[in-house]
Amino acid sequence: MNMILKKRIQRPHFHPIAWGVITGTFLSRTGFFMTIPFLGIYLGKEKGMDAAIVGAILAVSLFVGTLSSFIGGMLSDRLGRYPVMITSMIVWSLVFAGFAFADATWQFFLLSACNGLCRSVFEPTARALLADVTPAERRSSVFHARYFAINLGGALGPLIGLKLGMGGTSSFLPFIVSTAIFMIYAILLIGLRMRFAEQHHEKSETVSVKQMIHIVFTDKVFLYFLCGNVFVAGAYSHLDTTLSQFMGQRQVELYTFLFVVNTVSVLVFQYPLAKFMKRYTSLTSLKAGCLLFGLGLFGFGLFQNVLLLSLSMVIFTMGEVLCFVIGDVLIGEIAPEHARGAYYGASGFAALGQSFCAWFGGFLLHALGYEQGPILFGILMVFTFLAFPFFYQGQRTRERSEKNKPTRHTAA
Template identity: 70%
Template sequence: MSFHPVAWGVIIGTFLSRTGFFMTLPFLGIYLGKVKGIDPAIVGSILALSLLVGTISSFAGGALSDRLGRYPVMITAMGAWSIVLIGYVFATETWMFFVLSACNGLFRNVFEPTARALLADVTPDDQRASVFNARYFAINLGGAIGPLIGLQLGAGSTSLLPFVVTAIIFAVYAAVLVVFMVMFKEQLKKDMAADPVTMNQMARIVFTDKVFLYLLLGNLFVAGAYSHLDTTLSQYIGHDRTEAYSFLFVVNTISVLALQYPLAKFMKRYSSMTALKLGCLLFGLGLFGFGLFTNLFWLSVSMVVFTIGEILCFVVGDILIGEIAPQHLRGAYYGASGFAFLGQSVCAWIGGVLLQVLGFGQGPLIFAILMLLTFIALPFYQRGQYLWEQRQQQRKSCEKSSQVMI
């Protein structure tokens, strides 16, 4: 694959940084509870703060990259994130972990939309699907390898080595980004807007873009569907069949790695919005299967269906944002897309309430409700597709008119 050198740098850096991330952060709750002796409710609050701050700061991070440039924002965020990881080594008081958790969410969600915008910047339209597929593959490969390395280094125990190793990985990535910034300085100048847009103007443009808003509203419910993998499903199956849940998680990881590229080739025949609608449909059907079946084979089939929905929605969603957003506002658009993850918090809470009210014996009913919640995304995607096709037709008409005048 002949991607731009910067794209390869971001993809490889994504793999290394996600490996480091999954070496430490998934075990943070265990570390805080068992090693530091912090009350479970407070541990939950510490971890939730990271998600909340990250969601709120996502738009600001992406928008800043449109004004200041991708590299300065990415380098600062990754360098600061490295310092946060070192902070966990020296933290002793509960309030320190609250501060570190907030900073962790802040710098991660400033970095992520900026990196996605940079990928879109340096990649031609016809290669964008391939480059975002490669990025998603790198994320999942890091997610598969990271926890295994973390366990070997003693993550979740008294060992502080995972935090140190992850901090070093992040610092090296920041240094590599500095090198790229120097090497591709001229291209950076070309990509920067001649007249930078203010933050207020960015917010007004982004949040009045009806195509993007319908996409964002649909993504709220799709992100909520994905949240059930770690929350509702883990409680429903994991409460009496821990081994089965662990096996399903492995099926999810293997399915992502095995199916991502075949699906990418298949979906090139269809529009991005069509792929999103299909992904949403499969998300919901996979969820319903979790409640309908008890046999491990059919649960695994449901997980494969769920995972295909995950691949379609998340990869295609990133590609579509790159198509919708004006080049000088890509960071703001990718940042604003982070608001969809509010759906994760709300839907995870709904899943917990359904389990508590209806009971664990009502799996088919519970997951049927969750499936229907997921399907609420479909009319938003349908409306967004209609408006997006109208916009594309208008652009083609304008281009033809310009050619005739010339």
């Protein structure tokens, strides 16, 4: 009995900074999912905007985020993780307050752009901080824990948002609650910086910005991964954009239910899938995830039965787990330690696919109408499958690179 207790006490644990980021991730994602997945419904029903304008507003967030992600990652390498994270989190909280009070179309464009800016600066910096304070052998576990926190917040957020009135007659309160939650996370980060400032060196002056750009954008394996991930990220964006508009006009409760199915499925399948896919390479897992993403998307337009829609969401979610968790692991495998922030920041360029697909989904809804689900989501499925040749070529390039590595011989 004492031996069992001793083993439990000696079980590997995360750094307190990592636990702080994971806890804050849960809080912020709860606040995020209370409101942002319903933003398309909010703009359409409460503000009277047509689907094309709503799609454009949502696309602006993703487009601006694409331009800022790499810069944010490099700034965190140069200035330190905490200054970048704290500043972006404070501004992000004010964005949610702005959504509650905005009325003019241009204001929503501006707020949507700021939302994308804050998210794409904060996220790669937070992932780099987790990698900084976590030993290599525990890094996969800490990213799984982070993703678990994201989806636990995703499971609770929509339910709380719907309860507070999001997607109904008034969405003021959910936006204000989200504002408060994001401000709490900013305060938590300030506390972590004060408590552990001496234990964690924030800045890295060893690599110039020019060198970072050269390292990242001459890595062929990473570039193939990034190009393929443009289409994968675009497929995922339809959950918050095209699907919310497609179902939200008539079935807000059903959309909320499917969103919860998505997040609960992540919690259920994340670790079993990770264990099963350990026998395959990261890029093989990404190809499998891409296939599941596309099939799940097509199911959203093909079915109307709740059970079949739920099955489609489970398939979609399995693709999400494979692509996003394994994607973070792959970056950790191929990124040099001295350019980690830059690699995580550059991975944000995949938001090009999110930006385009958010607009494209809204355009298809406007052009085809809400009664052409199979055609609409069939087109989106085909776009998703365009990731396959990039992942295939990336896998071949990496295999050739591994074969050409010189072997080390120990002296006799």
